[in-house]
Amino acid sequence: MKRSQINSAIRRAKELLAAHGWVLPEWAAWDADEYSARPEVANWLHTHQMGWDITDFGSGRFARRGLGLFCLRNGIQSESGSCPYAEKLLFVGEGQETPFHAHKVKMEDIINRGGGELILAFRQPEGITAPIRLRRDGMRVHLEPDEPLCLSPGQSVTIPRGLYHRFYAKPGTGMVLGGEISQVNDDGSDNCFLEPLGRFATIEEDQPGLHPLWNEVGSTA
Secondary structure, eight states: OBHHHHHHHHHHHHHHHHHTTOOOOGGGGOOHHHHHHOHHHHHHHHHTTOEEEEEOTTOSOTTTBOEEEEEEEOOOTTOTTSOOEEEEEEEEOBTOEEEEEEESSOOEEEEEEEESOEEEEEEOOTTOOOOEEEEETTEEEEEOTTOOEEEOTTOEEEEOTTOEEEEEEOTTSOOEEEEEEEEOOOTTTSEEESSOOOSSOOOBOSSOOSSOBGGGSOOOO
8 A cells, every 4th residue: 555545545534524523632643753752652652552544454455445544542452450442533435345354352333423324244253143133322233144234424333242344435425434432442463354364554655654653653662
């Protein structure tokens, strides 16, 4: 994935946030030099996996299979005294898929905070034939595997740990400003994908970065 694509994705995310009245923490606007000048903050954000995250899942086709995220708050799964929850914003282009994945530890709510319609589908882990039973804003939903569930702006669904799920913004309805409220998030160890792919993009540096991604920020105190 080219750095220019990452920069464009961040700019589109900022436009979407502005359209819906969301304001990010001040460090969301820092460049690499500003992070370097604040190593204690940079290390804290890195260890908590907070900040910008743009990925194509190794597909090389970000517009079709990819996701933009911004992690606002998060704990550390291995630290018992750490913050026990996480919050992310998701920036989902029309037709842009986040492929099937599940989490070993994390339960989460996926929220449509504004924009187009967010479509989700679900599958049980291999060997499990139990029906897919979820709650959309507290109301029971029964689904067949791969049956689409539509979230209009304002709606959310609770996804239990271990349940595979994919999502994309419905073509023709606009980009989605999504949200995720969950238990502590760990992108290094808690994601299980149905097919082999990369959680983080391999980046081709074709222009200077607008803002570092969270995994590019300093990792030593």
